[in-house]
Amino acid sequence: MQLLDNRIISFYTTSSDGNMAYYTTDSKDEVTKNREQIALKYGFDIGQLRYMNQVHGNNIQIVDSESPSLIMECDGIITNKKNLPLMVQIADCIGILFYDTKKQVIAAAHAGRNGTFLNISSKILNKMRESFDSNPEDIKVTLSPSIQKCCYEVDIDMANLVKNNFGEEFVDNRHIDLQGINKIQLLQNGVKDKNIYISYTCTKCSQEPYFSYRNNPNCGRFSGVIMLKDYK
Numbered sequence: 001m002q003l004l005d006n007r008i009i010s011f012y013t014t015s016s017d018g019n020m021a022y023y024t025t026d027s028k029d030e031v032t033k034n035r036e037q038i039a040l041k042y043g044f045d046i047g048q049l050r051y052m053n054q055v056h057g058n059n060i061q062i063v064d065s066e067s068p069s070l071i072m073e074c075d076g077i078i079t080n081k082k083n084l085p086l087m088v089q090i091a092d093c094i095g096i097l098f099y100d101t102k103k104q105v106i107a108a109a110h111a112g113r114n115g116t117f118l119n120i121s122s123k124i125l126n127k128m129r130e131s132f133d134s135n136p137e138d139i140k141v142t143l144s145p146s147i148q149k150c151c152y153e154v155d156i157d158m159a160n161l162v163k164n165n166f167g168e169e170f171v172d173n174r175h176i177d178l179q180g181i182n183k184i185q186l187l188q189n190g191v192k193d194k195n196i197y198i199s200y201t202c203t204k205c206s207q208e209p210y211f212s213y214r215n216n217p218n219c220g221r222f223s224g225v226i227m228l229k230d231y232k
């Protein structure tokens, strides 16, 4: 799935591409092999890949070719460097990819429930504004397949917390709508509605080839990847 435009590479893998995360139960070799396969398939240098250990926080880092491959204590990475692919690993949580079409800046973020509550999307947008003079009106955003309201059931306290903090429209009995909350956060920060693409594929119940942590806590992770190409 090629998203956004031809000056970048951006896609979400599926479970058919295999597990993309070292912190799961699969062997390291298996994950490395899977990552090498997608690098070949989509045309990027696996040695340049930057990814995060994803701790359900909202720490964000700007990365470049000097940064280590694995960015620690981090749930969002941003770069304006060409040929530097950024990866987010996903199983139910929302992987979010950002692309500033004017300033040529990209970001990848991991928005689970915590990241969403900590408003990681607006933190990414603020950082892009501060550090790269990005205008949110020029930023395109995609939300990955993820667990949807149909399956995202929480306890009553959590449901009330969402109701009180974000609004009744994001809660249906004890089911919460993280995609909707992220969308509002993006809109409130100036991203245009037409520039927000949301996958409404539910990782848990859709039968589509994606990993779901709620289906199997020992599952792998699929991924979202984005990279600025060195186009002329």
Ligand SMILES: [Zn+2]
Residues within 6 Å of the ligand: 148, 149, 150, 151, 152, 202, 203, 204, 205, 206
């Ligand atoms: Zn579902």
